[in-house]
Amino acid sequence: MRASASLRRNSYRGSALPVTQQPSVASLRSLPSEKPEGSSLKNLETLVTENGVLEFPETDMEDDALQAAVQTMKRHKTITFEDIALSEGVKQSVYLDYLKWEIDTESAFLELPLTIVVLISFAMLAMNILHQEQLYTMETAIERDIIENANFAWSGHFGHKGILQVHSIADFWSWMRLGFLGLVVKPGWLYSEPAPDILGGPDMTSRPDMPTAWLFNGYERPAPVANEYLHYAKVISGIRMRQSVSGAGDFCVLPSLLDPALLSQWLAKPCFPSDLGLLSPEVHEAENFLGLQREEFLFPDLFTIQELTQQVLDMEDGCAYSNATGNACRCEWCSAGAQSLRPWIDEETSRVEISMVVYNAQYGSYTYVSVNFMFNRGGHIHSFIHCLSAFVNPFLRPGPELALTLVAATLWIGALLYALAAELTEIRGAIRNSNAGLRKALWEDYVGFYNMVDWSSIIVGSLAIGYYFQSRIAASAVNELLPSMIDASLKPDANYQSTVKEFFRAAEDMSKAKKDTELQLMFYPLIIMMRLFRSFEAQPRLALVSATLKTAAPDLGHFFMIFLCVYLCFVVSSLLFFGQDLESFSTMDRALHTSFLAMFGDWDWNAMTDVGMLRAAVWFWVFMVMMVLFMLNMLLAIIMDAYQMEKYKTSDATTLWQQILDMIERRRQYIRGERVRLTDVWKTFRRQYAGKEKAMLSSDQLLSVEYLVNTVTRMPEQQALRTMVHSLKRDDILTHGFMTEEQVNKHVEKTLGSMELKIKAHGTRGERQIQAILEDVEFINDKLDFFDRLLAPGDAEYDFYFGADGQSHDQASRLWIYNSITAISEELQQNFVRGIQRIGTWQDEFECEQTELADGLREFEQLLAQSLEALQELSNVVEGMDKEI
Known part of the structure; x- marks a missing residue:
């Protein structure tokens, strides 16, 4: 209901009841009201102030009842915040708290563009340095090539199985020897597969003397070049194979009721417990480089494809065939000591990693390729391919892109330093303004949610910078080893294997550092999101x-x-x-x-x-x-x-755009000398208290408009009054908060219930007082409901009370008087609600003030009676006017 909404809106202190319809000020200077026959009322003059408040001058007011009613209404007149500021003043704590809130809010709002700039600059910097789209292109090409093209189970020139069909140790060696090795170490230029007979005829592979290499224009050597991979990249330092092993032990789970010796004889081998490969592998398992052993290298720079194939065969059968035929065993681990007749993969194996480092000169990047096989103890083998890439130098970019990257880096690092300086300044101010110790001063005057957000952004941003430099140091180590690795590849010598091992270790460190950097950078935008919400709260x-x-x-x-x-x-x-x-x-x-x-x-x-x-x-x-x-x-x-x-x-x-325009207008007013900045007002009080903000904010000294004008240099009186009024409004909102209609109803019901219990203590007299109050409330509610159900212009009853268009001056004046009476009724209702609220706050002191409460209730009863008499008199005036018309 509109009446209920109006009651809720006007329940706060200082709200002014609007006049429903007001004629011009000139027509309201004097509104004669002829008294009806039989009335002692001679003349009633009314006027409306600039604020739209109805006033009743006391001149020529001979009717005692009317004079009493007017005096009662004046006593219950709505007091605005401006009236309080002018008559009583504002507490310094309330005023300065408002100033601090305004300054902090405006500062947070002004940080919104800066925060957006930080986010955009960070996004541009991260995108231009990481170039994820290029890394995705390379890594996806490698993964798809290994999945789709490293095939085994050949029929002619077509392999039927791939890495996803590796389900046994035999499958692994078939895939390694027939699929992966030939894919990475290409023996020559590849041609299309043979055509079946049904498609008719000869194909490329059936032609004699097909070239195995091509010397294209600009090439220094025929293609495919040694160690070339996917046409545009090269494999550096060959292929490394290693594995993690779960040692044998007495870890078998056996029934306790059976003979262990019998079970051991029946199993005939130990158990090899391992938690790897229980479920589909995840990234963190592929990025674990610790505890790997049985390291073997396949060097395409040193051996032909046939020799590498023989090495894989020796690893598969533990050099059994080579020893039987008198050939040299190419598996180093298999031929070492007592391991001469043991396959490289056995039942102890829990994970096999096949890795290689690929360099792509098109994008200037290294890619650490890790092909993993997880051997779970259920007998299944999970395969997982993971690539980790890093650029040789992310700043080797075209001029415009490099300039944009440097600008973004400057803005972002500058914003971090600005935030750090701001927080340190705030910490210093909190320590200076506190008389307590350092820890207590920080805890009470500084620590807050958004301060922690700011520090989080500073810390995470600094860690991101640190991790990035760490990744660049790791990449530089690989760059420093690359020349020696290239020399060893072109001219293999006795130090070739040690150079390769050192290069692989550096590539591992580079890959892990790059991954840590990406993880750290991922958290920073989430912190920026929290800073954005801080700026949003200012609007x-x-x-x-x-x-x-x-x-x-x-x-x-x-x-x-x-x-x-x-x-x-x-x-x-x-x-x-x-x-x-x-x-x-x-x-x-x-x-x-x-x-x-x-x-x-x-x-x-x-x-x-x-x-x-x-x-x-x-x-x-x-x-x-x-x-x-x-x-x-x-x-x-x-x-x-x-x-x-x-x-x-x-x-x-206020909308965002209106708030921006208001800030611009305030700036212009400051330039014209029509206002002073709130920070200047704040600094004036700081100087008075020698910078002790805590003491300054706790003072309850009453401030007046004259005091502010005389204390703050160049502060206009209008601005002083306006800021005082705004401080009172904010204090009222903080004190009372926002009450919904349901909360208002519950509060009134609770107050009436508690008042009823107190009044009942007076016996019959108290019950009569309760009944009188209930009747008054019901009467006011009926009036509100009556006017709330009026329809709209065009309705006869609505036009009778509120329609003034097309009416004469006298008719409009009489109509306005009636509407003023309605407004007075609403004001009486508001005063009644406030009276009940005041009574509710006096409950704790009721026992010691029973006499005063009884006098107050009698006075309240008289006021209601006098108000009803005044309303009756005014209604008689209106009826007399209507009769005369």
């Missing part, structure tokens, strides 16, 4: 999101307690229900993630039916109904309810 409409979350926080806290409990129940049930058949539900962390994806529409129904369609359907239906239809929609309802409340609060708030 009411931009702060709508954060304000919504703050308002909804209590309800969200209770909701998520229920949500997490219900969700955890479904996760555990999915783990028990699907875990044995689906990898995505096999562990707690995977079940948490998979169930979360299912809530947002990402699920694999065909895989879920492995446990049975009916069983999967029951679980899926219950999960969707509970988590999606109920829980997620309840979450949205909570957020939308808080959003509607915050949207209502900011319905009249």
Whole structure:
């Protein structure tokens, strides 16, 4: 209802009740009112002040009842913040707290462009240095080539299986010897596969004397060049193979009731426990370079493809064939000591890593290629390819791009230094303004959420810079080793193998440093997001999101307690229900993630039916109904309810563009000398208190307009009054907050209930007082409801009370008087509500002030009676005027 909304809006101190319709000021200077017959009222003059307040001059006011009513209305006249500022003044603590809030808000708002510049400059710097699109191109090409083209199980010139079909040790060696080795170490120029007979005829491979290499224009050597890979890159230092081993031991899980000796005789071998490869490999497993052994190198610079193939065969059979035929064993580990007749891969093997370093001169980058095979103890082999790339020098770029990168780096580093200087300045100010120790001063006067956000941005940004320099140092180490590696490749000597090992170690360090840098850079934009929210809070409409979350926080806290409990129940049930058949539900962390994806529409129904369609359907239906239809929609309802409340609060708030224009206008006024800066006012008080802000903000000294004008240099009186009024408004908002209509109703109901208990202590007299108050409230409510149900212009009843268009001056004046009476009624209602609130605050002192409370209630009763008499008299005046018309 509009009346209820009006009651809520006018329940705050200092709100002015609007006049429904006002004629011009000239026509309201004197509004004669002829008294009706039989009345002692001679003349009633009214006027409207500049603020739109109805005034009743006391001249020629002979009617005692009317004079009493006017005096009563004057006593209950709405007091505005301006009246308080002019008559009483403003506490210094309230005024300075408002100034500090205004200065901090404007400072935070002005940081918004800077924060956006920081974000944009960081994004440009990261993109121009990392060039992720180029790294994606190279790494994807390598991964796809190994997956699709490293084939075995050949039929003619076509391999039927690839790395994804490696399920046994024999499959691994077939893939290594027939697929991967020939893919990386190309024996010659490759031609298309043979055509079947049904397609007719000769093909390229059936022609005699086909060249195995081509010397193209500009080439120094025929293609394919030695160690060339994917036409545009080269393999540096050959191929390295190594593995992690789980040693044999008495770790077999055996039934305790059986004879261990018998079981041992039956198993006939030890167990080799390992946790690797239980599920599909993840990135962190491929990036673990610790504990790898049985290192073997395949050197294309030293050996032909046939010799490398023989080395792989020796690794597979542990040099058994070579020893039998009297040939030299090419597997170093196999031929070492007691390992002469042991294959390179055995049942102890838990992980095999095949790595190589690829250099792409087109983009100037190194790529550490790691092909991993995880041997789990269920007998399955998981394959996983992982590439880690880094640029030789990210600043070897075209001139315009390099200039843009340097500008972005300058802006970003400058912003970090600016934020650091600002925080250190604030810390110094907090220490200076506090009389306590260093720790207490920082905790009480400095530590805050957004200060921690600022420090997080500084720390994370500094760590990102540090990690980047670390990655560049690691890349420089590889660059320094590259010339010696090239010399060793062109002219192999006795130091070739040691050079290769040193180069691989440097490439590992470079890859890990580059990965750590990317991980550190990933966190920085999230910190910048929090700084953006800090700037958004300085603008009411931009702060709508954060304000919504703050308002909804209590309800969200209770909701998520229920949500997490219900969700955890479904996760555990999915783990028990699907875990044995689906990898995505096999562990707690995977079940948490998979169930979360299912809530947002990402699920694999065909895989879920492995446990049975009916069983999967029951679980899926219950999960969707509970988590999606109920829980997620309840979450949205909570957020939308808080959003509607915050949207209502900011319905009249200043827009972003208007706030910018206001700041520009204030700047112009300052230049013209029409106002002073709030920072200058703040500095004036700081000088008075010798920089002790804490003492300055705690003072309750009353400030007046004259004091501010005389104390602050060049401060106009209008600005002094305006800032004092704004400080009172802000203090009122902080004190009372925002009350919804439901909260107002509950407050009134609670106050009336407590007052009823107190008054009942007076017996019959108290009950009569309660009944009188209830009747007055019901009367006022009926009036509000009556006017609230008036329709719109064009309705007869609405036009009778509010329509003034086309009416004469006398008619409009009489109509305005009636509307003024309505406004006075609303004001009386407001005064009544405030009286009840005051009574509520006096409850604790009621026992010692019973007599004063009884006198106050009698006075309140008299005021209501006098007000009703005044209203009756004024109504008689209006009726007399209507009769005369």
